[in-house]
Amino acid sequence: xxxxxxxxxxxxxxxxxxxxxxxxxxxxxxxxxxxxxxxxxxxxxxxxxxxxxxxxxxxxxxxxxxxxxxxxxxxxxxxxxxxxxxxxxxxxxxxxxxxxxxxxxxxxxxxxxxxxxxxxxxxxxxxxxxxxxxxxxxxxxxxxxxxx
Numbered sequence: 001x002x003x004x005x006x007x008x009x010x011x012x013x014x015x016x017x018x019x020x021x022x023x024x025x026x027x028x029x030x031x032x033x034x035x036x037x038x039x040x041x042x043x044x045x046x047x048x049x050x051x052x053x054x055x056x057x058x059x060x061x062x063x064x065x066x067x068x069x070x071x072x073x074x075x076x077x078x079x080x081x082x083x084x085x086x087x088x089x090x091x092x093x094x095x096x097x098x099x100x101x102x103x104x105x106x107x108x109x110x111x112x113x114x115x116x117x118x119x120x121x122x123x124x125x126x127x128x129x130x131x132x133x134x135x136x137x138x139x140x141x142x143x144x145x146x147x148x
Contacts, residue, residue, distance in 0.1 A: 001119075006084040009045045011035040013080060014142055016055060016065050017072040018132045025064030034143065045084070052083035072132065078123035090120050 002010070015034045019026045032042040046065060049055040054075055056066050067075070081089060093100035094112030102109075134140035 001089060002081065003085050005041075005045055006081055008035050008037045008042065009049060009084045010077065010080055011142055012037075012042065012045060013049065013054060013067065013075070013128055014131050014135065017067045017128045018135060018142075020066045020068065020072070021132060021136075025058060025062070025066050027064050031065065036143065048084065049080075052079075054080060054083060067128065069129070072129040073127055075128040076124055077126045077128075077131075078120065080128075081123055090116055092116075 012031050012035050015031060016026050028043055028046065029039060031037075031046065032039040035042065037045075046055060046057070050057045054067075054071075056068070056071075058064060058066060093106055094108040094115075095106045097106050100106045100109055106112075131140070135142055
């Protein structure tokens with residue numbers, strides 16, 4: 001549903017928000033390791049997230065990436081998805097056709113439109129802070145190694 005870049009971006013922001021909640025700054029290498037992503041690829045994703053205002057980067061020996069508590073409460077999944085993937089997830093054809101719309105729908109267009117609308121609603125209502133709470137409480141997991 002989301003691009004691999006977007007999946008990594010969401011996981012990175014969740015991890016940074018969790019660590020920031022513990023008053024910790026996180027390094028690029030720590031993030032890449034946690035989300036199981038190559039460091040150079042992770043760096044590009046994080047750079048985009050910083051430019052989008054979804055993440056703060058602090059330089060120097062005590063630097064790292066952080067998300068303050070207020071930001072985590074305000075950042076929705078829809079903002080993250082839009083910053084990385086744009087609005088393609090809300091407009092794409094369920095069968096991958098280039099030209100699928102209300103005037104010339106594919107066979108699944110009307111049913112898929114309902115799913116896309118529900119997805120948009122979920123992404124707009126879900127905050128980064130909400131996602132960190134589930135992980136903190138042990139109800140959800142960010143990586144497979146947490147399950148072992």
